[in-house]
Amino acid sequence: MGTEHVQHRDIAKFAVDRVNLPKDKANEYRAQARRLREKLDNYLGEHPDFTLKKMLLSGSLAKGTALRSLNDIDIACYVGGADAPQDVRKLIKYLAERLRSAFPNFSPDQVTPQTYSVKVSFRGSGLDIDVVPILYDGDENWYGNLVSQDDGSFLRTCIPRHLEFIRKRKTEHETHFAQVIRLVKFWIRHQKQKNPGFRFKSFMCELILAHLADQGLDLSDYPEALQHFFTYVARTGLRKQIAFEDYYRRSAIGYFSDPVQIIDPVNAKNNAACLYTTNQACEITDVALDAGDAIDAALRAPTKQKTVYYWQKVFGPAFQV
Numbered sequence: 001m002g003t004e005h006v007q008h009r010d011i012a013k014f015a016v017d018r019v020n021l022p023k024d025k026a027n028e029y030r031a032q033a034r035r036l037r038e039k040l041d042n043y044l045g046e047h048p049d050f051t052l053k054k055m056l057l058s059g060s061l062a063k064g065t066a067l068r069s070l071n072d073i074d075i076a077c078y079v080g081g082a083d084a085p086q087d088v089r090k091l092i093k094y095l096a097e098r099l100r101s102a103f104p105n106f107s108p109d110q111v112t113p114q115t116y117s118v119k120v121s122f123r124g125s126g127l128d129i130d131v132v133p134i135l136y137d138g139d140e141n142w143y144g145n146l147v148s149q150d151d152g153s154f155l156r157t158c159i160p161r162h163l164e165f166i167r168k169r170k171t172e173h174e175t176h177f178a179q180v181i182r183l184v185k186f187w188i189r190h191q192k193q194k195n196p197g198f199r200f201k202s203f204m205c206e207l208i209l210a211h212l213a214d215q216g217l218d219l220s221d222y223p224e225a226l227q228h229f230f231t232y233v234a235r236t237g238l239r240k241q242i243a244f245e246d247y248y249r250r251s252a253i254g255y256f257s258d259p260v261q262i263i264d265p266v267n268a269k270n271n272a273a274c275l276y277t278t279n280q281a282c283e284i285t286d287v288a289l290d291a292g293d294a295i296d297a298a299l300r301a302p303t304k305q306k307t308v309y310y311w312q313k314v315f316g317p318a319f320q321v
């Protein structure tokens with residue numbers, strides 16, 4: 001049986017060797033982000049009316065769900081003040097100008113506007129930092145209008161609460177919640193390598209896994225947890241609404257007409273999957289079905305070679321034991 005050849009501990013080892021961002025790297029990048037944030041804090045100390053109010057590590061590095069292939073650091077920047085442009089293109093330009101004032105030691109070409117963010121490049125060591133603006137009106141819980149990195153629209157949301165939401169599940173399912181997320185993200189990465197048009201947003205996976213974890217799914221056996229995730233996606237076709245009650249009651253959720261509905265746990269009016277079409281949902285369902293079948297086959301395979309062959313269908317040629 002395939003379980004003799006590849007079992008939970010082999011998947012766990014593969015994760016450490018090939019999937020996860022190593023801890024020392026994560027700490028190094030977090031320190032890099034912290035230094036930039038401290039620079040802004042110092043500047044704010046001297047210029048209390050400055051309109052960049054706060055920087056916050058967001059994205060996978062903040063959530064502890066980063067892959068080894070991480071190639072930039074996401075930082076959200078709260079932009080307040082009456083003169084902050086409401087138009088995305090102007091807002092990005094404005095953010096770049098303000099960052100240049102706050103960081104005079106950076107040459108202007110180290111702070112460059114991108115489509116929906118501003119890139120801060122470091123000479124020599126470290127990763128680039130991607131600064132994403134959040135239009136901020138002074139909300140005490142740090143809600144604000146985040147510029148979507150998918151289409152530049154404004155999303156009313158709350159990064160600190162997202163981090164708290166994930167942290168809660170990480171505490172309830174120590175090690176395993178974050179690990180299964182990273183394994184699923186690695187699977188997505190492999191799907192994208194095979195088909196560059198494939199889309200499955202990390203945040204959506206995290207919310208699906210949070211939903212399964214909240215329903216009592218045991219995540220401590222990785223082949224089983226992955227199999228459950230793929231089965232869930234294949235069974236529902238992503239056409240069943242996912243929602244949480246951490247920050248509002250289910251009754252607060254209004255009507256959505258979008259084919260895929262994974263409601264932002266911090267804002268009942270924001271569907272985190274609103275950009276996904278029926279076709280994209282079908283594509284995700286198809287590859288999830290394949291992955292589920294491959295794991296089934298791997299668990300039953302008679303030889304080590306066959307077992308590895310099936311696991312490679314899930315994770316690609318990087319998978320070795």
Ligand SMILES: Nc1ncnc2c1ncn2[C@@H]1O[C@H](COP(=O)(O)OP(=O)(O)OP(=O)(O)O)[C@@H](O)[C@H]1O
Binds near residue numbers: 155202
């Ligand atoms: N549609 C959305 N609605 C609300 N918040 C969002 C949405 N999309 C992204 N975010 C916020 O941005 C953060 C980062 O997005 P996402 O999870 O897609 O990337 P990531 O965690 O950095 O993963 P990756 O490794 O793919 O870069 C999320 O944790 C969430 O706080």
Ligand SMILES: [Mg+2]
Binds near residue numbers: 059060074
């Ligand atoms: Mg990211």
